[in-house]
Amino acid sequence: MPDNSDTDSESDSLWPTIPDPFVESVNVPLESDSPEGGLRISDAIEEIQRVQLLDVDTVIKDTNVHTAISLASTRIVSFLDGAQADSEESHQRLVDFGQLLDLSFLEALFELRKVFHQIAAQSLAAPGSCGAIVCWVDAILFKIGDASITVASGFSLDLTTPLFPGSADVRAEDGLRAASQLPSEWHLVCGVIASDQASPAAKRLALRLSFAAFVLGPRLCRKNSPVRIPYAMVEVLDRCVNQTRATGFSTSRAGDQLAIQERLNFVMIVALFAVADREHRDLSQGSRFRPHSLGCLLNILQNVMHPDDTVSSLRVIVPPDELDPAQVILLRWGETVSWCWETWDDYRVANSESIVFLTSTWLLHSERPFLSGGAESPPNDMSISTGSSIAILRVLHHVVLVLSTTFPSTSPPSVSMDVISGACFNAINSMRHLLSQPKEDERWILSTFCKYLLSTFVLLLAENDEELCVNDYILEALSLLDADTLGGCLMHIQGDKNFRFSARLDERFIRVQKCVSTTLGRESRAQMRQLNFVRAALHFAVILWFSQTRGCLLRQSVSPLLSTIIQLLLQGGGGSLPSKILGHAFVTASSAARNDPSWTDENQESIWQFATTSLISNLGTASSFAHYLTTSDCLCSALYCAEAWRYLGEVLLLILKRHYIGDQEPLALLTCPTVCNALIQLLRADSASTRFMISTPFTLNLCADLKAACEGTGSGEYFVVMKQRLSTIGPRLLDQIVRKSQSEPLETFEHVSMRLMFYRMYGVSHLMFVPDI
Secondary structure (H helix, E strand, O other), X not given: OOOOOOOOOOOOXXXXXXXXXXXXXXXXXXXXXXXXXXXXXXXXXXXXXXXXXXXXXXXXXOHHHHHHHHHHHHHHHHHHHHHHOOOOOOHHHHXXXXXXXXXXXXXHHHHHHHHHHHHHHHOOOXXXXXXXXXXXXXXXXXXXXXXXXXXXXXXXXXXXXXXXOOHHHHHHHHHHHHHHOOOOOHHHHHHHHHOOOOOHHHHHHHHHHXXXXXXXXXXXXXXXXXXXXXXXXXXXXXXXXXXXXXXXXXOOOOOOHHHHHHHHHHHHHHHHHHHHHHHHOOOOOOOXXXXXXXXXXXXXXXXXXXXXXXXXXXXXXXXXXXXXXXXXXXXXXXXXXXXHHHHOOOOOOOOOHHHHHHHHHHHHHOOOXXXXXXXXXXXXXXXXXXXXXXXXXXXXXXXXXXXXXXXXXXXXXXXXXXXXXXXHHHHXXXXXXXXXXXXXXXXXXXXXXXXXXXXXXHHOOOOOHHHHHHHHHHHHHHOOOOHHHHXXXXXXXXXXXXXXXXXXXXXXXXXXXXXXXXXXXXXXXXXXXXXXXXHHHHHHHHHHHHOXXXXXXXXXXXXXXXXXXXXXXXXXXXXXXXXXXXXXXXXXXXXXXXXXXXXXXXXXXXXXXHHHOOOOOOHHHHHHHHHHHHOOOOOOOHHHHHHHHHHHHHHHHXXXXXXOXXXXXXXXXXXXXXXXXXXXXXXXXXHHHHHHHHOOHHHHHHHHHHHHHHHOOOOOHHHHHHHHHOOXXXXXXXXHHHHHHOOOOOOOOOOOOEEEEEEEEOOEEEEXXXXXX
């Protein structure tokens, strides 16, 4: 909807970054509403609503009513004028502003507007005069429209309107004229937006008031129930959108005031469209919109998001670092972004790359203050749906495409690392959602996520903390999938000869091998980064082995690496930094490697030595070693078996006594069945070793505590959960100990199905195998 105002002028101002006005300490200006400032906004609103209930004669003759109206209207106008000042804002004041946008108050204003227009018309000196009739309500209406833009965008109105000597007076006069042209009833205001008879200023004000009432107000007031939007709004907006094809877009550059006004109008249309469509889509006949209307809407979005770039020249995963007012409103208010994802979820739609650019921009800015909100504001997070998942997929598709065709060391950045990080993080949430509510027709989304994440992992160099963080997001997402899904996706990627997945992965492990040889020395930030780089590679190897896909990992690359790592761990001891970061990952990788039929465990004795000398407090290493034992076909010497029995028995005893607290408590509950399985495995050692293990007072105490835990004698949620976790394996371990003490043969049990679980503890990420129970 072009803006034909003759007062627009150019401005070369750069867009400042204004934080989210929900935060109490930010600078979105609204005049102070403290008790010292006189009448409160809520009181002023109540006064005006009380006046609405009076008859016309009382309003005309009662001087007390005149005084009340004067005080209330002056307070509201003063409050709205404060939107142009630079004063500190609080959350409560924004709630007060939201009360001015409540539908009941707007309806009351229009009812009073009719009364005072009638009074003004009767007092005209010359009957038949054709002058415009305005009143205090008109002043409030146009100021609400202006303030709504400031609050919604976080930018001063001076940056979105022309400036010249006397421009403020001209703007006020134009605003009053526009308000005077509005219909007499509130429910008719939306019709002005697409009217052929209304002036551009009146259409603009009607649009701003509708946006304020149906998009901005409900969020400021945090209404539990949505505001009902009249169905007529859908038809009006449909006409308005189609008018853009005839009128076209401004030829002014993006920073020009004319273009700014136009794009602000456009973004409010899209925001209203989003909320109106979601409310009335079930009431519509046939398709929600004609393809022509959707094409016009997509053109509008392009003009808002990238006015200076065509789709063909657009770098879709390199969004702008700073946003202008229209872009802030689009990304921040209402349900516009998620609605766009659901509406244009088909990549075959022409110019749908603009939606990828929109998603990239949202990913970059969603955590920034002016979009994410503060502690008291409602979160601006993604509403997870099929459409949002596909939107993230499309970003990852472009990430893989760019990274696989660009040599990062010589070319300028062609993709924002913040975008990659945001896409991978949101992929985790999308995959969790898809797995929690599985649908057959959405399985392809999970598989595609898996392929893109696997590809992204081997494409990133992981040379800095940002890329290592992305690696962790990828590993967390991949750990959610079962072995069959991982295996199918890996086979698909391996079949792409141009991508060279195995070759890229082999290059990564060669770099890891070189990195391990340089990690010795004084603890430093650089050493931690190197160790985390190695840890991420080990975790990725775990996922590949878990999938049981052959040909991904070359034994000649991984086997020497594991041998080098275990020597590093033994040299440093259980309390060293390498042991804290790599110990858990190394033992987990060693057990996962057994899924490869060609694998030879060359480090078995060293692994037993490292694990049994590890700190009891390192529950992750204990868990990984327990799983390592359950997958062992043969045990080490009698001495190592005795040491392992003591070590794992102490861990289990501490779990039974609730020694592990805080972040370790849930990990302990997950680990206890695996530890019990490992102890059963140790009972298969030679007779002399097992007689020694089960005859000690320590084992007798362990059995007593284990029996009490299985019977549920402890009180509290922890012991209830522990009883559930031990319901099968606990009595089984006790029975096997009794059998062994009586020289009876041990029973053979079916292999317990295991799944991968990703967790973070003390700033370090880990993968562990847990029983699938």
